[in-house]
Amino acid sequence: MELLPGVWVLSSVLLQFFITLYVVNMLAQKSVPYFAHSLGPAVLTAAGRKGFLNSRTISSMSASLGDSLYNAPPTKVTTLPNGLRVATQHTFTQSATVGVWIDAGSRYETKQTNGTAHFLEHLAFKGTQRRTRIQLEREVEDIGAHLNAYTSREQTVYYAKTRRECVSQGLDILSDILQHSKLERRAIEEERGVILREMEEVNKSLEEVIYDQLHIACFREDPLGYTILGPVENIRSINRDNLVDYISTNYKADRMVVAAAGPVDHEEIVKCVCGQGDSSSAAEKFGNLPKSSEPRRAIAKPHFVSSELLSATEALGPSSHVAVAFEGVPWTSPDCITFMLMQQILGGYNSAFQGLIPPTLSANSSIQAVARSPSEEGSATWIGTDGVLIDRRCVPIEDNCFPELRFNMVELLINMTAVVITFHDEDQTFNTCYKDTGLFGFYVASPEQAVNRAIDELMCSISGLSYSITEEDLERAKKQLLTTLFIGLDDTTGVAEDIGRQLLVYGRRISPAEFVKRYCRDTHDVCMVVEDGEDNECDQRFLEAALLVNHNIAVHRRTLKQLAQQVCVDGKTKVAKIPNIMDPSRMAEISVFYYRAGYGPAHYVDESCWDVRKRLEESVAVKCPSIPEQLAGTKKVQQLWYSDPSVMTRFGLTEEEAERMREHFAVQVDPSVAKETVAAALKDPTAWVLKPQREGGGHNMYGDELVDTLTTNSNDQLKQFVLMERMLPAPLPCLAIDTPASREASRVVPKIISEGVSELGIYSALVMKGNHTVLDKPCGHMLRTKDVSVMEGGVHAGYAVMDTALLLTEDDITDSH
CATH class of the missing domain: 3.40.50.1760 (Glutathione synthase, substrate-binding domain superfamily, eukaryotic)
Structure with a gap:
């Protein structure tokens, strides 16, 4: 799990074990991260009437997934010599979808060429070297196919949905379009006008404008902040050379996936892709696509900018439209599913469908109370404009909580609404993932006088994810998420889309069964x-x-x-x-x-x-711990830290810093080579301790045992030990309480330890993913005390006692005795 600045922090837990478990099993523990807003999210405000995202109905999964999910046909993948991946999944349908998913979109453009990928998509169906535009359209109609294409920030997709017997013909059309489009200058000029008119329509849609402006606010000059259509000046200037250059740079076989779903045979699809079918020669199929001559230049992760971008216009009405975004997570993040669940929990609201008052997870008790109305049976409900009871999640309020609402609350609330209370019209949560980052946030459409309160309420809802989510809420969200995901796989186009995107993003297909097993187990x-x-x-x-x-x-x-x-x-x-x-x-x-x-x-x-x-x-x-972590905590490694300063500098410390750190270490040497230190230990064994390679601080050798080991063992045997200068803390008087030996014992017996030594252990938690540190912080402590004459220190072994935070003077101890 990555810690994302300005997005969320983990709740602190005392034990290393529990923190580790919290990080790994966040979903299983019915918990979601806590959001912090200290760095500030990116905010965009505009004016107009239309919403940001289409409202959708989220249905609950009414039954558990059956065995059919786990017995579904697998996704088969074949990689051709040129790097092209061919993936298929057989479904029991009459229609099939076949398409090409390309790892190229507006993110792979420059400021000067922004809009090229989308422009190219428009020219895809304007004729090829084998088919004129009319022939192409007629052939598609003759086989009853649906041909489509779209461009996103990271992918370009061309696909055909057709009858099962026409799949190879659909593949042939797609291959022809991708490799042999004419890109005639007349067609380019025609589509230039079409795209400019499309831009005019897009600019009338606040849902498109706000989302594009949100990317600009969050990512600024990074290509991820570019719009898909591109600026007007680019649309007017893009020429054939720009289009050909984009194709030659990005349309490479190893950056493509041919995906098919439906009543298809994998081996037949592979043969068809390689040009071994009946419809055309091998040179005109995907198997002849060139492979990248060199690795694609790595794209740096964009810097998320905390900012506010305001745009005012009176042309679209008095309403305010606001989008607030936090930096989200990429597709490959372990927390991707967590963010999906948070989106489901926050959900959305539309006053046209869901009544008068938005059911947010409000931390505002007044709004909560106004939103709840006890029915005659005393249950709490959301008030709808038509009197329909919408949501029963709220707890009932007592009649004396708000005396002014005690009687005829519905009528009073409606009357107040017309004069005093104004609620926002719509809100919707969004979660957008990219390869290395993401955006998570909400959109609000609201009258001007209610916009600030709406934003406050939704921010409270996000904060409430860390402490107000019940087990029931989480289980409901899981079912809703599964339903949403699986509804998208109900037809062959959804399955092919899922296969193509996942192979580009993950390098493999995560089947629905694996998804359920991994996240809903x-x-x-x-x-x-x-x-x-x-x-x-x-x-x-x-x-x-x-x-x-x-x-x-x-x-x-x-x-x-x-x-x-x-x-x-x-x-x-x-x-x-x-x-x-x-x-x-x-x-x-x-x-x-x-x-x-x-x-x-x-x-x-x-x-x-x-x-x-x-x-x-x-x-x-x-x-x-893992084996490397366990080795890092051994006495031998600690000895190397002291005796070899270069070990410290290898971890990024300067020589000066390494030397200052050594000052805090007791002398620790390898007795097989440090002969001068061994001689000093033999001369005064009371000042030294010989440590074996065992857990904890016990099992050490002192005095005569130390001398005997140093003088009788060979150098090979001594390599297993660490010779360390003893640390002799000042002893203090203390009081120990001895527990009764049996239930029949009359009372506990205080015991005076005239000279005791206390040891404070600080426990920390370290959670890593590869070389990335996820969590590294102290999380607890233990204080134990033993008699100064006792060389061992274990509590369980009876050598020491667990201590308390009480500090007693010598007089206190004497009086207690």
């Missing part, structure tokens, strides 16, 4: 790797209970030996599963492996334990 379990016979009562038992009770997340405890026998890591998806602790007949998918064991050789009882650790490391589950 009912298990996001944790496996805690423990020692055999683990009996530590303080070992996150309360956390386990909280996860199960509050979030339905089970924690499975397994030793490495048990995991070697039980875990299954899928060779393709790398998903790890173990038998479900609640139902051993089912397999539980593991999202987090949390290691309480695995830090010392004794935990790896045989070769299978080493092997399973490697398999777990290769899985997609979060490892806490």
